[in-house]
Amino acid sequence: MSLYTDQISHLRALQGVDDEIHDIQCQIESAPAEVQKLEKGFAALDSQREWIKDKIKHLQDQQRRLNYDIKDEEARLSNSRNKLMQVQNDHEYQAVMREIEIMKRQNTTRQDELAALRDELTKQEENLAAQEQEWEAARSALETQQSGLEERLAGCRAALEELSAKRTSVGSAIEPPILKRYEFIRNRLRHPVIVPVDNGVCSGCHMMLPPQHFIELQRGTSILSCPSCQRMIFWSPSVAEEGQADTAAPEQEQEN
Numbered sequence: 225m226s227l228y229t230d231q232i233s234h235l236r237a238l239q240g241v242d243d244e245i246h247d248i249q250c251q252i253e254s255a256p257a258e259v260q261k262l263e264k265g266f267a268a269l270d271s272q273r274e275w276i277k278d279k280i281k282h283l284q285d286q287q288r289r290l291n292y293d294i295k296d297e298e299a300r301l302s303n304s305r306n307k308l309m310q311v312q313n314d315h316e317y318q319a320v321m322r323e324i325e326i327m328k329r330q331n332t333t334r335q336d337e338l339a340a341l342r343d344e345l346t347k348q349e350e351n352l353a354a355q356e357q358e359w360e361a362a363r364s365a366l367e368t369q370q371s372g373l374e375e376r377l378a379g380c381r382a383a384l385e386e387l388s389a390k391r392t393s394v395g396s397a398i399e400p401p402i403l404k405r406y407e408f409i410r411n412r413l414r415h416p417v418i419v420p421v422d423n424g425v426c427s428g429c430h431m432m433l434p435p436q437h438f439i440e441l442q443r444g445t446s447i448l449s450c451p452s453c454q455r456m457i458f459w460s461p462s463v464a465e466e467g468q469a470d471t472a473a474p475e476q477e478q479e480n
């Protein structure tokens with residue numbers, strides 16, 4: 225194995241470790257967002273539920289007040305009926321009768337109001353019952369995610385520590401100036417650092433390599449960079465020959 229192929233294969237091994245690190249870092253970044261999404265969904269359901277509960281409470285208060293008013297009016301009505309027994313003349317009689325009529329009309333209005341209120345109350349209670357299941361499901365999904373989040377993050381951190389040790393050992397097989405170049409690119413460019421060139425096209429940035437550059441790449445004497453994206457490149461037929469065409473896949477996902 226020439227020094228060139230040896231270094232390329234170590235660089236690709238390092239890229240393999242960095243692919244795993246990148247994958248875990250993506251998980252760490254997206255994990256809280258998943259919980260936040262659930263939190264948001266639950267908060268919306270919860271405020272909707274609180275609104276319905278407030279509405280029900282308000283309707284119940286109104287109902288109580290109306291019932292009280294109706295009873296009060298009934299008591300006054302019965303007073304007036306007693307008064308009717310004790311009237312001295314027709315004039316007084318008419319006055320009490322008018323009083324009774326007004327009270328009766330008021331009570332009819334209140335009874336109508338009460339009926340409408342009961343309808344609305346039934347409707348809101350049905351709303352609450354319908355919402356309850358969805359609310360409960362959202363709440364338990366959120367709780368599961370929240371308790372799972374810390375566990376998942378701890379798992380990710382442990383995996384990262386292991387990978388960090390692995391990357392040191394893999395990196396030690398790479399010539400220091402080449403490793404330095406790799407790290408330089410890794411710190412400045414989007415993942416990944418070293419990419420295959422397939423049919424003359426850099427799979428990191430999808431730009432066609434200048435013909436001269438491509439010929440030099442095929443010669444395989446020095447580690448080249450893509451003139452467009454500056455990533456390290458290697459000629460992809462060598463990937464097929466080695467039967468390790470897997471490095472291209474995660475990198476393509478990344479570009480989407």
Ligand SMILES: [Zn+2]
Pocket residue numbers: 426427428429430431450451452453454455
């Ligand atoms: Zn490129």
